[in-house]
Amino acid sequence: MRELVSNRPRYQQIKGYILDGIKQGTYTSGSKIPAEVELAKQFDVSRMTVNKAIRDLVQENLLVRYPGMGTFVTDAKAESPLVDIRNIAEEVVQRGHRYSCSVIKLQEAVADEVIAMQMGVPVGTSLYRSVIVHRENDLPIQLENRFVIARLLPDYLNQDFTAGTPHEYLSKMYPVSNVEHIVEAILPDQSVQQLLDIDANTPCLLVNRRTWSDDRLVSFACLTYPGTRYKLRSFASPGV
Template identity: 45%
Template sequence: MATPRFETIKAHIETQINQGDLRPGDRVPSENQLCEQFDVSRMTARRALQALTDDGLLIRTPGLGSFVAEQRPVASMMEVRNIADEVQQRGHRYRAEILKMENCPADEQQAWLLNVKPGTELFHSLIVHYEDDIPLQWEDRLVNPSMAPEYLHQDFSQRTPNAYLSQVAPLTEASHKIEAVLVDAQIASALDIDLMSPCLQISRRTWSAKGVVSLATLIHPGDRYCLGGHVKQ
């Protein structure tokens, strides 16, 4: 299968950044310029620029264009923590309920985010994490099999996917999206909340030195979890 055109543009710009041909603050070619250079539609050019922005390599300013970001993030300001450690550090008992461990084919969006071809078999897990028998987190995770080939054979009632993946594919980078959401009936039932209870959703993508490792959607009841931290530079 041929490489999608937007991936070709993305790789070209990323190479220029990594080689220093484009430096922090430099303006990258516009959508129109990329259309001309690569003979693609404006939608394809826009998708390439958006992918680079999502990866933290570009900053897009409406009316001005896209510019190389000051630095590529190694991790976001929010630390990637193991929920079992969080619970145990509070002096409480941790346990997990495994709802699903399966193979599933990557759709176009998942393939793009994990940098695999559409239709590639991914590993999929659904797990509910508990603190003292109170459901604290719904975890829906997709894993790139090439990064963790034994993922589906693990007993995640004994250690979390986070702990396992940190061992077999050590984290070098992560991106997060945090938002308030309402959940569907399945998730509400698993978390023992009603359908109108606000929840905190964290969408996380993680990388190792060899590429994208996993996509995870982590959902917490809003009255049972908060985010915080201290950053010093």
Template identity: 45%
Template sequence: MSKYQQIKAHILEKIEGGHWAEGDAVPSENQLAQHFSVSRMTARRALQELAEQGVLSRTQGAATCVASLKNQSSMLQIRNIADEIRARDHQYRARVIELGSREASTGIARQLKIDVGDRIFYSLICHWQDDIPLQLEQRFINPALAPDYLAQDFTATTPHEYLCTVAPLTEAEHKVEAVLADDLAQQHLHIGADSACLRLHRTTWSREGIVSHALLTHPGDKYQLGGHLTFQP
């Protein structure tokens, strides 16, 4: 990591480890610069980026403090497919079709905010409910934020569960579209070329940046989206 990234990681570790609580002052730019043997500008960059992410609160002429939890990006409780299936009292299983690395295409580089041709991790997994393939998951991962991704057994845990552990989510973006089954969907979801599918495009962030971009494809006649929202007065 670069020096300013080391400073950010140090501050996040102190906050997430409970050493610095909401409202506590963090070391000043001068203190951080001295401790990490960097310029004051480098220390300022680390503090400013954490402030922009809602982790710290900075006020002119006052100490930089750990931000109120109400001001920080909230953890998104996105239920993964394994939980959904088990909640319906069905058996869940997964089949890992591909797990490896590749070069980032133009589209994926744009999604992950990296350069075209950079190495990324990729997984293709089919999630089953009983004897029915219910979701085909294509996931593109930034290796810098999940370096041990390729060593995981994704028949025992889902990528979502693993990534929430190693790079806790602070933000997510969804796009839902209706599509016809492409070749991958036809092959692994056992459906025809004229079958309608529901596809979710999901990008997730941690405090360090974009963690992954996933394409989650479901047979249109076997899956629906829904939820219950409660609005406070």
């Protein structure tokens, strides 16, 4: 029998035990976890308590139940809420994985016709551009190609984006009030293939994201995700 610490709810401790098993590789993607009756016996608790812990992990998309078969660890493919604006570094850490990134470009830029239209500025407007590959356990999961208006963020090029993401910096300088996402399926060009370490036939999701602070458009980002490694989730209540 495994002892539980008295100062935490029992179901949370069982949940933590299962989470630790997933993080440490005891329970790998697609593997079956012990049955409720086994866990109840192991921790000397009721099946209802174990069920609560497992139900929480199912709702968090870490476990999946198959009637008559048992409960399994979900596919390790990363997932991100589509309508939320979240820091990708935090997402990775919250999944119990290791985050890293490489800054490919951090430079001055000038708005061409396409970028000017997206950002609502005249052609030739001074911009700053950052291109970053975000990784989860050393595997590229997002290519971020971001443009910001130079006069609004004069210190943008001085930031160390390996220590903190552009999202973190922008959120501090200009808290997000509105966001627009346009999602499309694409095949990667040669540059994207190289940066994301994928082949020419790997389908990708391209998310074009514009963010505003109050009524001011601050950033336009093209986020490319390998479809084999990432999925986007959206949820809305009826009538919203």
